[in-house]
Amino acid sequence: MRLPTAKPASPATRALEVVPPSGPTAWLTTFTAGAMTFLCVFALALSLASGRLATRWSEALAKTATIRLSAPEEQVQIQTDAILTALASTPGIKSYRLIEDAETKQLLEPWFGPDLPVEALPIPRLIEVVEADPPYDAEGLKQRLTAEAPGAVLDDHTRWRRPLAEAAQRIRLLGVLSIALIGAAMAAMITLAARAALATNAEVIRVLRLVGAKDSYIARAFVRRFTLRALTGAAIGAAAGLVGVAALPAADAAGGFLTGLGFTGAGWLWPLALPPLAAIVAFLATRRAAFQKLRELT
Amino acid sequence: MTVITFENVAYSYGGGELLTDVSLKLAPGSFHFLTGPSGAGKSTFLKLAYAELRPTSGRVTLFDNDVTKLSRDDIARTRRRIGIVHQDCKFLDHMSLAANMALPFTVSDRESSPQDMDDLLGWVGLKHLADALPPQLSGGERQRAALARAVIVDPDVILADEPTGNVDWEMSLRILTLLVELNKMGKTILVATHDLNLIRQAKAQIQARVLRIAKHRVQLAGADL
Ligand SMILES: Nc1ncnc2c1ncn2[C@@H]1O[C@H](COP(=O)(O)OP(=O)(O)OP(=O)(O)O)[C@@H](O)[C@H]1O
Numbered sequence A: 001m002r003l004p005t006a007k008p009a010s011p012a013t014r015a016l017e018v019v020p021p022s023g024p025t026a027w028l029t030t031f032t033a034g035a036m037t038f039l040c041v042f043a044l045a046l047s048l049a050s051g052r053l054a055t056r057w058s059e060a061l062a063k064t065a066t067i068r069l070s071a072p073e074e075q076v077q078i079q080t081d082a083i084l085t086a087l088a089s090t091p092g093i094k095s096y097r098l099i100e101d102a103e104t105k106q107l108l109e110p111w112f113g114p115d116l117p118v119e120a121l122p123i124p125r126l127i128e129v130v131e132a133d134p135p136y137d138a139e140g141l142k143q144r145l146t147a148e149a150p151g152a153v154l155d156d157h158t159r160w161r162r163p164l165a166e167a168a169q170r171i172r173l174l175g176v177l178s179i180a181l182i183g184a185a186m187a188a189m190i191t192l193a194a195r196a197a198l199a200t201n202a203e204v205i206r207v208l209r210l211v212g213a214k215d216s217y218i219a220r221a222f223v224r225r226f227t228l229r230a231l232t233g234a235a236i237g238a239a240a241g242l243v244g245v246a247a248l249p250a251a252d253a254a255g256g257f258l259t260g261l262g263f264t265g266a267g268w269l270w271p272l273a274l275p276p277l278a279a280i281v282a283f284l285a286t287r288r289a290a291f292q293k294l295r296e297l298t
Numbered sequence B: 001m002t003v004i005t006f007e008n009v010a011y012s013y014g015g016g017e018l019l020t021d022v023s024l025k026l027a028p029g030s031f032h033f034l035t036g037p038s039g040a041g042k043s044t045f046l047k048l049a050y051a052e053l054r055p056t057s058g059r060v061t062l063f064d065n066d067v068t069k070l071s072r073d074d075i076a077r078t079r080r081r082i083g084i085v086h087q088d089c090k091f092l093d094h095m096s097l098a099a100n101m102a103l104p105f106t107v108s109d110r111e112s113s114p115q116d117m118d119d120l121l122g123w124v125g126l127k128h129l130a131d132a133l134p135p136q137l138s139g140g141e142r143q144r145a146a147l148a149r150a151v152i153v154d155p156d157v158i159l160a161d162e163p164t165g166n167v168d169w170e171m172s173l174r175i176l177t178l179l180v181e182l183n184k185m186g187k188t189i190l191v192a193t194h195d196l197n198l199i200r201q202a203k204a205q206i207q208a209r210v211l212r213i214a215k216h217r218v219q220l221a222g223a224d225l
């Protein structure tokens, strides 16, 4: 009888064949990698969304507060002067600026058309205030304005936005931490699975060493297997996660937090990086486990 | 050059010393038997000779390299020059006999020539079983297969642990003939056995020396067999 002389299997394929197929437990690694990557997609979406939110709110913080003055015509100039005097003597203000009527008109133009008779309308005077660091005492300023310019209202949005921006930053940090934990948990689970596989195949490893196999050759058989499983699982998990995120309602103009949960622009590329990352994690974890185990044998 | 050298080697599994003060040299092309009662340490001696075990004291040298100074990869490379027939003929049970015999080539990323493989299977009389799985083989077939695997990479040395352990006399003689042929091709051979008839039979065919393990020492036996 002649042995098959057909095209021999490549060395890499044969390295896989020297370790017996691992049977029904093999899919557990794939499943774990898939589930972990699925979770990771959402952690990623959360981090990116809260990152965007934090940036948006922080930008708003750096901007200004506005003082709106609505007063009877003869009072406008008097109260405006009173406000400016008050602002000049309030500590914690970086700058302030009276918005001219022309500019106000420009701001309103998109809504009311170019022929708006600003003079004829009770349009409030606007004064832009940029806070310094440390900021002014908003409560104090409000009281002083009430006393000196009763028609003035301090529209101070930084006060409620700052804690929100901080919270968004925290949430982003938690998201990043979750991603790191998910990665570490996957490494741990793959290490356990690889160790189990190595223990099950101790006899195979002994035979391979006996016929002169190097550690790297033996490790290769296991590492390839687990890397491929993790890659497959992660690809499925990432795809499922992306479908899940894409199925969320679109972010609306109001930019609410929940509706903003998702990926925008280049952000969609992040989840695509997850399967290769999972493969790298599996590769390193299995390789480490294999060399550790092999060192116990001669 | 010597192939294998033991210098004042002692070995212990943790209790008392199993082997003590062993000093000997195996010259290239020599044929040695290693004998002694069961449990005397024959397999242990062979394991020291292919670096599965490291001596607890003394020095073992393989191809002029001190085994304690060999890295794990060096040991793997050294084993490619040593054909080992293990006492329980270890195989990979999920691969065919032919694939098992090609294993020493496979693990060093080399190709075995189908012609050589075919010749070798014919030589050990297992051509018809090339596609069989190891668990389907009889004891004697396993031992011939183990011998074939040991010689496939054309090693300089063959270490065989009880290669006729569970075969009848006729099959023992066939295996002995294979070993004698290998020795005539210039290979250094060391065979552990407690079959004294086999040793006598070999001595009739070639110049074989006998090492005997007694009282934890390995001694060259006289002509008194
Ligand atoms: N891994 C081990 N750990 C502890 N003791 C061992 C180990 N391997 C062997 N021994 C002990 O060492 C002694 C020698 O064993 P060895 O296998 O070398 O004997 P042997 O001469 O080959 O015997 P046999 O002819 O039965 O094959 C035995 O008493 C055995 O119990």
Ligand SMILES: [Mg+2]
Binding pocket: B042, B043, B044, B087, B161
């Ligand atoms: Mg033995």
